[in-house]
Amino acid sequence: MCPAGSSRWCPTPEQVMILEEMYRSGVKTPNATQIQQITSHLSFYGKIEGKNVFYWFQNHKARERQKLRRKLTKQLQLQQQQLFHHYFDSLPSPPFQHLSYYNSPPPFPQQVGVHDAAAAAKQGMNYTWKLDVSERMDVDKSMMKIYGGDLLMMVDLSSPSLSSPCFFTTTTTGPPPLKTLELFPVTASNLKEECNKNNNG
Amino acid sequence: MCPAGSSRWCPTPEQVMILEEMYRSGVKTPNATQIQQITSHLSFYGKIEGKNVFYWFQNHKARERQKLRRKLTKQLQLQQQQLFHHYFDSLPSPPFQHLSYYNSPPPFPQQVGVHDAAAAAKQGMNYTWKLDVSERMDVDKSMMKIYGGDLLMMVDLSSPSLSSPCFFTTTTTGPPPLKTLELFPVTASNLKEECNKNNNG
DNA sequence: GCAAATTAATGATTTATTCAAG
DNA sequence: CTTGAATAAATCATTAATTTGC
Numbered sequence: 001m002c003p004a005g006s007s008r009w010c011p012t013p014e015q016v017m018i019l020e021e022m023y024r025s026g027v028k029t030p031n032a033t034q035i036q037q038i039t040s041h042l043s044f045y046g047k048i049e050g051k052n053v054f055y056w057f058q059n060h061k062a063r064e065r066q067k068l069r070r071k072l073t074k075q076l077q078l079q080q081q082q083l084f085h086h087y088f089d090s091l092p093s094p095p096f097q098h099l100s101y102y103n104s105p106p107p108f109p110q111q112v113g114v115h116d117a118a119a120a121a122k123q124g125m126n127y128t129w130k131l132d133v134s135e136r137m138d139v140d141k142s143m144m145k146i147y148g149g150d151l152l153m154m155v156d157l158s159s160p161s162l163s164s165p166c167f168f169t170t171t172t173t174g175p176p177p178l179k180t181l182e183l184f185p186v187t188a189s190n191l192k193e194e195c196n197k198n199n200n201g
Numbered sequence: 202m203c204p205a206g207s208s209r210w211c212p213t214p215e216q217v218m219i220l221e222e223m224y225r226s227g228v229k230t231p232n233a234t235q236i237q238q239i240t241s242h243l244s245f246y247g248k249i250e251g252k253n254v255f256y257w258f259q260n261h262k263a264r265e266r267q268k269l270r271r272k273l274t275k276q277l278q279l280q281q282q283q284l285f286h287h288y289f290d291s292l293p294s295p296p297f298q299h300l301s302y303y304n305s306p307p308p309f310p311q312q313v314g315v316h317d318a319a320a321a322a323k324q325g326m327n328y329t330w331k332l333d334v335s336e337r338m339d340v341d342k343s344m345m346k347i348y349g350g351d352l353l354m355m356v357d358l359s360s361p362s363l364s365s366p367c368f369f370t371t372t373t374t375g376p377p378p379l380k381t382l383e384l385f386p387v388t389a390s391n392l393k394e395e396c397n398k399n400n401n402g
Numbered sequence: 403g404c405a406a407a408t409t410a411a412t413g414a415t416t417t418a419t420t421c422a423a424g
Numbered sequence: 425c426t427t428g429a430a431t432a433a434a435t436c437a438t439t440a441a442t443t444t445g446c
Contacts, residue, residue: 014280017273024419024432045280068421071430209413209438230431256414263432264412 009052014045019056028061030054210253215246220257229262231255 002010011019022038030038035053042048203211212220223239231239231254240251 013273014277017270017277026419065421068430072422204439207439211413211439253413257412259432260412260414263434266432 009048011048011052011056012046015042015048018042018045019053019060023057023060028057030057210249212249212253212257213247216243216249219243219246220254220261224258224261229258231258 018041019038027034027038030053035050038053039048039050042053219242220239228235228239236251236254240249240254243249243254
């Protein structure tokens with residue numbers, strides 16, 4: 001685990017687990033008493049002192065905040081980029097078209113395809129699901145809320161204003177012209193990178 | 202495999218394999234775009250829609266976590282059992298005693314222990330730490346200032362008055378008789394409550 | 403062997419937390 | 425202090441594995 005004469009604390013997995021559990025259950029900035037108690041408790045699992053606990057909570061809190069902040073920032077940037085592209089890539093107007101580009105690494109066979117958008121649209125428009133979701137939230141934002149990030153999506157091409165990009169819009173009377181844009185090749189490694197960017201940077 | 206009119210998605214082996222490979226290679230919480238891409242990709246192997254992919258990653262991530270957590274918890278329980286026995290098999294009577302009462306909720310197995318106070322005292326007396334902290338604030342009040350609340354922790358037993366409880370007292374000549382008292386069972390929920398009291402009240 | 407019964411996996415929903423913006 | 429957005433945890437519900445008695 002930790003070099004014998006290490007100059008700094010190396011928490012054991014048990015210690016980390018307990019600290020995280022405490023943090024999760026509400027201990028964010030323990031006071032002296034709490035720190036002493038926690039320290040005593042954790043000293044069961046390995047060498048530890050008060051300052052370690054103190055600093056752990058400080059750092060953990062800060063890094064959680066940081067993580068969230070970065071995630072939000074990234075999302076915003078991507079969203080804006082997306083809207084930018086949407087705005088300037090004027091497009092042909094089949095009522096529905098869903099373009100998918102796949103460029104998969106060895107384990108995933110390559111595939112470049114153009115699909116009818118009906119299927120794609122249906123994916124997000126499953127009626128039951130939609131209904132269930134809409135019980136709690138605004139229908140228009142459902143996919144955003146559920147799926148988190150929204151690099152790109154379906155925009156109503158009939159309105160040039162781009163004022164209200166909608167995710168998996170549900171229309172019972174008749175669907176407006178929608179287009180799903182995917183701006184980069186899809187590979188596992190790409191997905192991984194993006195995921196890491198979201199998580200770490 | 203799956204009943205004809207099944208109410209829920211039954212992934213094909215290929216789909217599961219690909220999903221698992223993606224997860225392994227870093228895709229943990231795909232966003233809407235990624236979900237759409239993955240969905241299109243997997244639709245090659247069978248019926249599938251976005252929500253299936255979304256739910257799959259949610260569930261898979263959660264259950265992987267769960268698996269790990271259970272493993273750790275089991276380890277902890279074993280470890281604590283061992284320590285418990287160890288403690289009551291050999292009980293010395295040291296000059297300083299540190300009484301700790303632990304009454305932990307499920308994740309933290311029960312624990313009753315008796316410690317030598319030397320370690321506890323040392324925790325708060327680390328010289329380097331003291332210095333580092335005092336760079337930014339008044340030394341005497343440092344812990345109070347940093348840690349806020351003070352249920353009260355270390356008291357000098359040589360003075361019966363209990364007039365000046367000190368936090369992490371530093372004594373270079375020789376430690377006075379100190380005793381660490383813990384006045385209530387330490388649980389995550391207790392700590393949380395106290396924390397809330399400190400923050401809100 | 404083979405169904406009915408029981409248990410384990412896992413897809414789908416709901417509920418609770420989290421941080422930070424307003 | 426409240427709310428929005430996202431996510432994790434807990435839970436419900438259905439399908440697959442398996443066990444069991446015949």
